[in-house]
Amino acid sequence: MGKTKNANKQLSADDLARQTGESYDTINHWTRIGLLSVERKGRKRFYDPRNLDRCKQIRAFQAEGHNLLTVRQMLSQHQS
Numbered sequence: 001m002g003k004t005k006n007a008n009k010q011l012s013a014d015d016l017a018r019q020t021g022e023s024y025d026t027i028n029h030w031t032r033i034g035l036l037s038v039e040r041k042g043r044k045r046f047y048d049p050r051n052l053d054r055c056k057q058i059r060a061f062q063a064e065g066h067n068l069l070t071v072r073q074m075l076s077q078h079q080s
Contacts, residue, residue: 030068
């Protein structure tokens with residue numbers, strides 16, 4: 001049961017960066033260009049835990065040689 005509770009916990013940008021091994025700047029950049037979804041509460045931003053897997057997907061696509069514009073298109077097609 002504890003696992004489900006943690007799976008629903010929103011993550012800060014710092015938490016997401018730490019758990020994915022990405023830099024805080026990378027998380028911010030990916031958010032600005034629409035690769036990661038974020039919920040804003042006042043001045044703070046919170047990320048759904050599903051973004052952990054999304055970060056892995058982004059890096060995997062980049063490893064295949066895709067640029068971020070192509071990655072964004074691929075991810076949006078995958079969601080549809």
